[in-house]
């Protein structure tokens with residue numbers, strides 16, 4: 486009896502399950518609103534405009550195709566101004582989780598889950614231009630997590646992750662806006678974020694790429710970073726022309742055994758401001774790399790740390806890539822560290838490096854072709870294992886405008902390769918620094934400019950006793966040095 490009752494109950498349960506009507510637990514309430522109040526296993530599609538769908542807490546909407554589709558509206562064109570608000574789970578194992586038209590809005594609340602698990606890989610949210618996503622929950626997919634058109638916007642305080650080997654986690658078009666909050670995570674097995682031209686991204690959280698970049702942008706974008714942006718096998722940040730970077734956080738290529746070395750930041754041209762708490766780094770290549778530009782000047786202002794095999798480099802054409810022949814201007818008040826021995830490789834173009842008193846430089850600076858300028862701002866007291874300053878071809882200038890000949894202790898060598906020893910502080914005999922200059926043609930000390938030939942001949946002919954630099958001005962032979970360069 487018991488046995489047959491069990492069998493009966495089992496049969497009844499099976500029968501009930503089998504005959505359960507495939508009712509849409511997502512239902513249309515009225516012309517402007519639909520609600521998913523109970524689990525729905527076959528998704529929900531509505532061709533509509535100006536419509537809002539709510540998935541209530543604890544409810545799972547799923548399907549084996551596209552799960553929620555609000556597009557192809559009554560107007561015959563792209564659906565517009567539809568909205569999904571998700572407090573539950575929206576999942577698919579054979580299509581996109583959510584599809585919308587233009588001006589589509591998705592709000593994924595803290596407990597909300599948007600996920601795809603199909604074998605072909607499908608998107609979390611895909612829509613046209615003017616997509617707006619506000620995510621506080623979890624988006625976890627096997628293709629693109631968010632795929633939007635131009636003028637799309639993402640505000641993320643949750644977790645957005647793609648496990649695809651060849652898809653961007655977030656892919657938006659031109660004029661995109663992304664704000665990744667303090668608790669926000671955007672991560673991808675491939676590239677984490679791909680934006681078009683005129684993009685703006687503000688990061689307080691974590692953005693990480695695996696095989697692809699952390700962030701890629703087109704031209705004229707702006708990146709503000711207080712958090713962490715990284716990649717293992719590609720550039721942490723890669724962008725086009727006239728890009729601006731404001732960094733207080735970490736932008737790092739972490740490197741990966743066997744992978745091609747990549748950069749921390751790779752731009753065609755732009756301005757990079759790295760403030761005191763900021764670090765820009767590459768494990769194996771340049772912290773900052775400028776590809777061939779479009780003729781516009783690039784600049785780096787550094788109060789923080791910029792370090793890599795090269796702290797800064799430009800494409801010289803040696804690798805087969807087009808050479809950068811534009812002007813780079815570097816202002817260093819922080820640390821420039823090149824672990825290969827070269828801190829900055831600046832190539833062709835009229836480059837300028839300003840080294841502030843007390844800043845740190847590890848490695849050489851190679852200025853390359855064209856008329857370049859190396860300026861010491863304040864006393865020429867540069868810390869670290871300073872390498873060789875090489876002006877390269879053409880007429881290059883050393884400027885030490887804030888000292889006088891009284892600071893000069895000695896000059897040894899030839900005009901195209903000499904070592905200048907000086908006292909940074911006349912009152913401190915221990916403040917001795919020595920720098921090796923190669924291929925510079927002019928040197929400015931205080932208000933006077935000399936050819937390096939005259940400078941080496943004059944000071945070299947009259948060695949100055951260390952500790953008595955003040956006598957230098959009294960030695961008549963130095964008058965020889967006072968010949969101004971006829972520029």
Ligand SMILES: [Ca+2]
Nearest residue numbers: 832834852854
């Ligand atoms: Ca140059």
Ligand SMILES: [Ca+2]
Nearest residue numbers: 853855876878
């Ligand atoms: Ca040069």
Ligand SMILES: [Ca+2]
Nearest residue numbers: 877878879924
């Ligand atoms: Ca030169």
